[in-house]
Amino acid sequence: MMFRLFADYPPVNREAWCFIMKNYKDYNLEDFLLDDSFRLWITRQDGSTSDLWERIAREYPDKKVIMQQAGDLIRSWKAHSAGVSDSELEEQVQRILETTTSKQPEQKPVTMLSRWFAMAAAVAVVGFGIGWYAWTGSPEKHTAVAYSDYVAKTSLPMKEMINTSNNIMLLTLPEGSKVKLHPKGRISYPAQFVHDKKREVYLSGEAFFDVVKDAQNPFFVYANGLVTRVLGTSFRVKTTSTNVEVLVSSGRVSVLPIKDIDHPGDHNAELLLTPNQQAIFSVKDHLISKSITNMPLELIKPDPEDGFVFENQPVSKIFSALEKVYGIPIIYDASVMENCSLRVELSHEPFFVKLDVITQTIGAAYRVSDGQVIVTSEGCN
Missing domain, CATH: 3.55.50.30 (Phage tail protein beta-alpha-beta fold)
Structure with a gap:
């Protein structure tokens, strides 16, 4: 199943491109891990295939989660295994794959996770709390213009916080909700925070919210064309020039294009998200897709006697x-x-x-x- 697309291939037309790409629709986690071109792109050793991998994600949106997961594991491995060659990495992956080739129930119990996978997964979960990574591997511009437009339309006096540091900024909103604002992030909210039975904030960049439950005053986050509504829960919102991503850590979250708030008869149904689910909102076409986070967390502990x-x-x-x-x-x-x-x-x-x-x-x-x-x-x- 593995093959390479080299940067020195001549340009191809769309029909030829589709022919080349058609094999990627069947890629699973192991295929991405074993693809040397993908590994080089993820570790930024080869940027010549960026267009290829970005287009694969667009052509096959169902592969985005798998690409995220594979990228997380590769980055974690590289970060904690200095001096290990690609050939050694491939040997590790092949050894893992060999444990899953048998389809006979009589085989001894399968233990897929080698020391390499255990370390990579632990780093991904501990380092980011809920396994949130950008699959592109390259920063995108924040949507300051859209953010400023939203804030300018409000008639209430506003407070703004901007994170100009390289570290996450911890904020406490007036009613007690907590916000972890990432570098270059901006957040604005009314000085009189609870008004008209609403709690509203405006976001540019990335932030993690831990919202105090208040059923009488729902909490709204407005970000680049998308509104996220909760009563009390924890979730992450990230804006880029093309997308808004919402990932749920606990509780329930609903998302809706801002343009549809005042036109209930014209919009799609409000999308409900539960823990380990995420929504991706396209700024260009105002469509929302729902998927699973790239590294789902255990919401409850397995049976202590049997486990898995x-x-x-x-x-x-x-x-x-x-x-x-x-x-x-x-x-x-x-x-x-x-x-x-x-x-x-x-x-x-x-x-x-x-x-x-x-x-x-x-x-x-x-x-x-x-x-x-x-x-x-x-x-x-």
């Missing part, structure tokens, strides 16, 4: 355990997969690695759509 250790258990029980712990719906045909069972030990692996192990072991496949996982299978004998 299954001895010849039906796959339905394993999927049910994943749903319970991560809060992510897993859709599959129970009648087709009723004979699928496996022995598997999954302890500290990230969600998508667990999913890779399970589906590859029983010969199934999955895709992410609208914030849920859809598993397809031809069944098991």
Whole structure:
């Protein structure tokens, strides 16, 4: 499945481009990890293929989450394994893949996560709290013009905070909500913060919000064409010149294009997000897509006695355990997969690695759509 696209290839027309790209639609996490061109791009050793990888993400939006996850793991590995060559990296990945090639339930328990994956996943989760990374690997301009327009339209006296440092700025809003404002970020809010039964802030850049619950006064974040509404929860909002991304850490969050607030009959239904889900809003076409975060966190602890250790258990029980712990719906045909069972030990692996192990072991496949996982299978004998 692996192949390269070299920078010195001659220009191609759209038909030829589509022919070249068609293999990427089947790429999974391991394919990206093993693709030397992708690894060089992620580690900024080769910028000549930036257009290629950015276009792949646009052509196949369902691959964005996988690209994020692969990029996170590669960056973490590189950051904590100085002096390790690409060939050694590939050997590590190949060794991991070998543990998932067998589809026989009688095999010994699968332990996909090697020391390399464990370290990379731990760094990704601890370093960013909720596994939030920009997949492009390159900074984009913040939307100061749009932000200024929103603030200028308000008739109330405003307070503004700008983070000119290189560190996250910790803010406390008048009613007690906490904000972690990232470098170059800007946030404005009315001096009389709670008014007209609303709490409203305007954001440019990136910030993490931990909102005090107040059902009588909902909390609104206005950012580059998108409004995020909560009653009391924690979530992250990030604006770029092209997108607004909202990622939920706890509670429930609803998002809606700002242009639709005053025209309820013209807009799409308000999109509801739950923990481990994210929304990406396109500034250009005002469309919102819902997906799963690149590194879902455990919302509850697994059963302390069994954890994620299954001895010849039906796959339905394993999927049910994943749903319970991560809060992510897993859709599959129970009648087709009723004979699928496996022995598997999954302890500290990230969600998508667990999913890779399970589906590859029983010969199934999955895709992410609208914030849920859809598993397809031809069944098991």
